Amino acid sequence: MDSKAVFSALYEMCEENAMFFSGGPERPTGDAAQRLVDTMVTIQEHARSLEPVLAGFSSIYHHFDFDPHVHANGYRSLVKVVRCCLLHIIQKGRYIASNRRSIFFRMAHSAGEMEAYCSALCQLRALLYLAQRLLHDNSHGNLFFQEESGLSESFLQEYASMHKACFYGRCVGFQFTPAIRPSLQSITIGLVAFGENYKKHQSGIGVAAGSLFTSGKYALDPELRGQEYERITQNLDIHFWKTFWNITETEVLGLVSMTSVQVKVNRALSVSPEPFDLPMVSDPTRMVTICPPAAHIGPAQIQMRLISSELREGQDSEKLLALCRSEGGPISLSLGLKAKKCPPSPWLVVHYHGGGFVAQTSRSHEPYLKSWSQDLGAPLLSVDYSLAPEAPFPRALEECFYVYCWAIKNHNLLGWTGERVCLAGDSAGGNLCITVSMRAVAHGVRLPDGIMAAYPAILLTMYASPSRLLSLMDPLLPLSVLSRCLSAYVEKQVEKVSTLGLVRRDTALLFKDLKQGASNWIHSILESTRASAVRDTISSVAIPPPSSEQNSEGPREFPASFEPLRSEQCAEMKMDSSPIFRNPYMSPLLAPDQMLRGLPPVHIVACALDPMLDDSVMFAKRLRNVEQPVTLCVVDDLPHGFLSLSQLSKETREASNVCLERIREIFTSKDPPLEICSTLKFKLA
Known part of the structure; x- marks a missing residue:
């Protein structure tokens, strides 16, 4: 299904459902019905703004591919994720249209599903606007903005404040193949339960055992799971992540290895x-x-x-x-x-x-x-x-x-x-x-x-790139966790300038x-030459200006008519600019x-x-x-x-x-x- 067909199907589905739940003799009553109407209207608003932006990216993202046979780069990935979100919304909307008259239809559940995907679409719209600015401000067809100040710092600040819980609840892993989504859901449930029991037990096994008794509520309440997952990824230190990831080292989960070859x-x-x-x-x-x-x-x-x-x-x-x-x-x-x-x-x-x-x-x-x-x-x-x-x-x-x-x-x-x-x-x-x-x-x-x-x-480094924008929604690689890992990897080096x-x-x-090549290595970690090694190897391509919806009069990242959803508490993010990150051996x-x-x-x-x-x-x-x-x-x-x-x-x-x-x-x-x-x-x- 091409993009025009996707948007056409989305508009049709939203209008038909909104009309059903907002009027007529068969109109259901109650708060859930009104939530569905409001969500359908909001989805259409987001889609109308997204349609020209997606078309713009689709016309130029081939310039950033490795070669004509390997069609991959961060701009393509962002477009694909947005299309995937739209297709999920269409699928869920059609399910609602087919089952809304049934006595077994769970209206509140459907309203929650559509609201979650509507929130996800809103945040994806924000990512595309950020990618537009990256596309416009970058030079030489580079995928990375090779400065830690300016645009990269701005993206880091946006990540810290943008709402991410919607990607860890009902929508977790929606962009991936359906076969592994249950596993990703289990990982998120296990992590938030593990986080609740963290520091209550001395060993990883003790935390894992305690987590079994608290995981049920997170399995039943996806909104609670998403909120807690966002809190954990934004605030817990590297030692928590070491402990959680090392559960696979315990004898309990080591039994998995016994079932392998x-x-x-x-x-x-x-x-x-x-x-x-x-x-x-x-x-x-x-x-x-x-x-x-x-x-x-x-x-x-x-x-x-x-x-x-x-x-x-x-x-x-x-x-x-x-x-x-x-x-x-x-x-x-x-x-x-x-x-x-x-x-x-x-x-x-x-x-x-x-x-x-x-x-x-x-x-x-x-x-x-x-x-x-x-x-x-x-x-x-x-x-x-x-x-x-x-x-x-x-x-x-x-x-x-x-x-x-x-x-x-x-x-x-x-x-x-x-x-x-x-x-x-x-x-x-x-x-x-x-x-x-x-x-x-x-x-x-x-x-x-x-x-x-x-x-x-x-x-x-923390240089911005279109694929790195996906860390806002990735359940396995949140940017806040990545930054902690990188800081830990240079922790004892930062004082040596x-x-x-x-x-x-x-x-x-x-x-x-x-x-x-020692002299070249030394030059590569000096501030004045850190960007030249990559830029000189990439051919220049014509980059169109940002969408007319963009505000070009100031540092604002988004159009005046749009603002992404924000978290109640900002992530604890720091921009570590130690020169050692630019060491070629790192x-x-x-x-x-x-x-x-x-x-x-x-x-x-x-x-x-x-x-x-x-x-x-x-x-x-x-x-x-x-x-x-x-x-x-x-x-x-x-x-x-x-x-x-x-x-x-x-x-x-x-x-x-x-x-x-x-x-x-x-x-x-x-x-x-x-x-x-x-x-x-x-x-x-």
Whole structure:
């Protein structure tokens, strides 16, 4: 259904229902009937203002695509979400028209449903106006406004005060595929119940148990759930989110892993922090010393997990068994010892998990990692890197790079021949895949054969972009929570404002990394050049001015006749402008060209409705413009973090398989020529 047909159907539905409930002998009486009439009228008002705005975006958003085959960017996503909201309203309105004469018709319930979607449409209208200003004020066809003051600061203030509860109640996850909406509803119910019991119990298990007794009221009252969800996301600190996200680490929810694919080897390893040497790629007779991680907490054991569907030679060696650590339960060791040993695999996946740099471990990601190991017939080594705020940047990067190098040095312990290795990660882990490879280039050691980064966080600044506007409504990535994660990741660095002090006392390690471009790195974190690295690589497109409805006489974001719904209490948002956010090892999108050249092939799997979509699109363009092999695949109708939901629906499993196929391509392809690859956008059923 094209946009004109959508709006035509919406107007017809609203007018017909409004006429029925406002007059005639069959008109129902009561407050609910009048609420329906008022809502239908308001929806029509919003739609009439939205129609020309959507048409304007539809005429230009193709300029921001990665290529003619990959139709994805934040402007497209905003238009799609608005259309999805309109279609939901039409569907619910038609249900009302078909059932309003029935004795079983729940008028108050229907009025509540329409009011919730009307509120959502109002807030989406506000987002489109903000996107219009971004489109007009930005230059060079860039998706990001590359300043933290001005427009980005204005968007942050709008987010802090705009009403968001409507997106967490009856409308939660309306933009995503229907198969996962019940799961998202369960997550929101669980979170608000967890928040009510937070700090009443000492352990995460105690909070989870207490939450079971209070979740019922939030399941029955979606308005209450939305209000409480908004309060929690706006006000609770990073320690709450660490505790909630780490529920998946408990033995209770760890039972989910038992229902996933069974593997012969699943061992938690702990490696001592000792230096070792690797040969240089340019001259194998020369060695590079890989120093153990030392940032913030000093030398400490490095944790990782080895997963293998089959027991392979070396995986039962005394040296490896000496590295095994107990997790408070039986180690998956006896299964392997009794099984027949297979030859070493030519492939190895080194995996970095997501979790906003502050939460989760390899255990949270076990279900899909086990499936990957079985399907690939290869072992996986997942790194349990230290988490912020206790161990902020660059500790995680140091540990991930150390484990990558350790795996190359000790390939015989992992059931791997040492032939091909792929880095794979999601979200924060995708960021680490890229930065570890940048560090390998700087050290001159062997590079991975490729990178698979799923919905990676590639720009950790608070720069505004159209896809980031979706954080107003995303139940898994609210902007207030993202800002807390980013602040935690640099928490101990903020006081160090000098250029040389940004990477802490052991910065000599990073200077060693930067021997192939140190001066460019230093320039990239200086205020005067922070925007040039991206803008120079993007071709200019003609941008139309904002809608005539926009107020151009002052700083007002919205037309004089419109105001979005506001929250009773503003979110606690702060604009952290520490220069470390622009460090290329934290925000690879801002890296100078010299640091991106020489990277292995990068395969990005992004989500069309992810607030971080624009990170992936812009980074793929950067790599293409410096002639680095890159592919971008975009999946529809799924949220950020779909790999962790891969067991819940056919759609998430298919998307997980897309990631798996990208890894397989890295292992099976010949050395790629220096030409740019692109993949067709993946369409979910």
